[in-house]
Amino acid sequence: MQIIKYEFQPHGDDRGQLVALEEMKEVPFDIKRVYYMYDTTEGVTRGRHAHKALEQILICVHGSCKILLDNGEEKVVVPLDKPNEGLYVSNVMWREMFDFSEDAVLMVLASELYDEEDYIRDYDEFLKYVGK
Secondary structure, eight states: OOOOEOOOOEETTTTTEEEEOOOOOSSSSSEEEEEEESSSOTTOOOOEEEESSSOOOEEEEESSSSEEEEEEOEEEEEEOTTEEEEEEEEOOOEEEEEEETEEEEEEEEESSSSOGGGEEEOOHHHHHHHHT
């Protein structure tokens, strides 16, 4: 499984840091939706689904968390702990977000608007969908 992490260029000085993201430049798709998770309860796993079409970039803008990626053949855990680093998650990829630090804020850039029909929420259905 190929893991794609983007390192975004910070622009900073004595006032602090700024990261600018533009669709089809730093992000490899048109951004249709942005959301973020915070105050995640200790021990909770988020996600636990795949998408048929949607692509995402996950950025832990504060704190840290881990992402489990599963393509139906192999599983990889990717730590996210840098606010200028983004993890690309392709469509048809099972994802689980877990081990959130108390101060974690996980921002998600999505290629599509919310569409419940795009979700695969059952792992066995996911395996059938990818032909495993």
